[in-house]
Amino acid sequence: MHDLVRKSLAGSERLGTVRDRSVGADPDLDISGWLRALRDIPTGAVTEGDFRAWLEGPVRRFFAFEKFFGAYGYLSGGRAHMRSTVSSGHGPEFLASRAAAVDVKARPCVEWWLSHRRGMVLDKTMATDAAGARIALSEIEIDDLDRYALGALAQTGVIDPFANTGLHLGFSGVPRNRLDRTLAALELITPVVHALYFRTRAVAPTAVQLDALTDRQRDLADLAALGLTDKAIAARLGISENTVGNHFRAIFAKLGVRKRSQLVALMR
Numbered sequence: 426m427h428d429l430v431r432k433s434l435a436g437s438e439r440l441g442t443v444r445d446r447s448v449g450a451d452p453d454l455d456i457s458g459w460l461r462a463l464r465d466i467p468t469g470a471v472t473e474g475d476f477r478a479w480l481e482g483p484v485r486r487f488f489a490f491e492k493f494f495g496a497y498g499y500l501s502g503g504r505a506h507m508r509s510t511v512s513s514g515h516g517p518e519f520l521a522s523r524a525a526a527v528d529v530k531a532r533p534c535v536e537w538w539l540s541h542r543r544g545m546v547l548d549k550t551m552a553t554d555a556a557g558a559r560i561a562l563s564e565i566e567i568d569d570l571d572r573y574a575l576g577a578l579a580q581t582g583v584i585d586p587f588a589n590t591g592l593h594l595g596f597s598g599v600p601r602n603r604l605d606r607t608l609a610a611l612e613l614i615t616p617v618v619h620a621l622y623f624r625t626r627a628v629a630p631t632a633v634q635l636d637a638l639t640d641r642q643r644d645l646a647d648l649a650a651l652g653l654t655d656k657a658i659a660a661r662l663g664i665s666e667n668t669v670g671n672h673f674r675a676i677f678a679k680l681g682v683r684k685r686s687q688l689v690a691l692m693r
Contacts, residue, residue, distance in 0.1 A: 454609055458487040463617070471624040477513050479621065488610045491576065491598025495622060496523070499590040500539070502640040503529055506647055509626060514597075519573045525647050533563050534580060535593070544581035544611040546604055552580075555608040577601045579611050583619040589636070592619050637679045645672050650689050 462483035467475040480493055492514030498507040506526045529536045534545060534552045537560045545554040550567055552560040562570075570578060575597035584591040594615065599607050638646060641662075648658045655673075659666045673685070682688050 453606060454613070455487060459610075459613055462487050462614075466617070466621065471621060473511055473625045476511065476621055476625050480618070481513055484614060484618075488596070488607075488614055489598075489600055490579065490596035492596075494519075494523075494595045494597075495592060495618075497590070497592045497622070499588070499643075500529070501589070501643055504640070505529055505535065505593075506643060508647060508650070511622065511625075515573070522573075525651065526644060531563060531565055533560055534566055538580065538582065538593075539584065542584060544579065544608055544615065546599065546607060547578040547580060548576075548601060553604060555612065573597075577607075579607055581611050581615050583615060592622060594618060638676060642672055642676050642679075645669065646676055646688060649673075649685060 462479075465479065465483040467479055492512070494510065494512045494515055496507045496510045498505055498509075500506075504526045507523065510520075510523065512520060527535075529539065534547055537552070537554070537558075538545065541554065541556075541558070543554045543556060543558075545552045545560070547562060547566065547570060549570070550562050552562060554560070569575065577597075577599050579596040579599045580594070582591055582593040596611070644662065645658060648661060653661065655666050655669045659669045662669075673688075676688065677683060680688065680691060682691060
């Protein structure tokens with residue numbers, strides 16, 4: 426907890442940089458509100474419920490939002506693959522629509538974020554990042570905002586360039602009238618949300634081992650981790666069950682496991 430607080434306080438001291446950006450003048454953040462949120466960070470063993478309660482309570486009082494969706498995953502073959510997710514406020518239809526892997530080129534805002542590592546706010550047909558850059562949304566991104574009534578969506582995350590993994594965060598329903606304040610607050614909360622999320626689960630240590638897999642093998646491993654049977658995986662990927670079995674034998678050999686349950690445990 427103390428490390429999280431120190432890092433966040435260091436971020437507060439950098440707000441002068443934010444004030445000079447073209448998205449606005451003084452963000453006028455409620456720093457005392459953020460300090461209260463930091464004091465309320467869960468200690469000890471942190472569950473996903475603890476993480477969600479902290480977001481829905483102390484964080485929301487500092488950074489107004491309606492819904493949250495976070496996804497941890499990796500990049501491979503021009504696609505972003507989800508390994509685990511956490512959400513607050515989203516309904517089952519939205520959650521079911523989140524694909525296990527997405528084409529980065531089909532989502533310009535994700536592609537921009539991966540290249541520039543700056544938070545942004547998506548609103549209607551355009552996104553604006555913390556440096557004032559404007560990015561046109563794709564039809565897929567526009568449809569997401571409309572179909573699920575997301576409103577203005579603040580999007581950011583943290584990338585580990587060595588493991589080619591990262592945590593992507595989306596806060597929907599953020600205020601439209603103070604873009605500068607929203608982006609400055611997003612910059613403050615992102616590293617703390619990222620660090621606290623990883624206290625709820627141990628996902629990073631397997632990243633290097635999984636790099637040995639091909640894109641297709643990683644697809645199968647992800648689907649196995651979601652609980653799909655060989656038959657369901659074959660139907661999802663448009664291949665035969667025999668091919669699925671061959672892929673899993675190759676995966677087991679590369680990762681040094683003998684059965685599906687060991688693979689799933691490794692993925693988690």
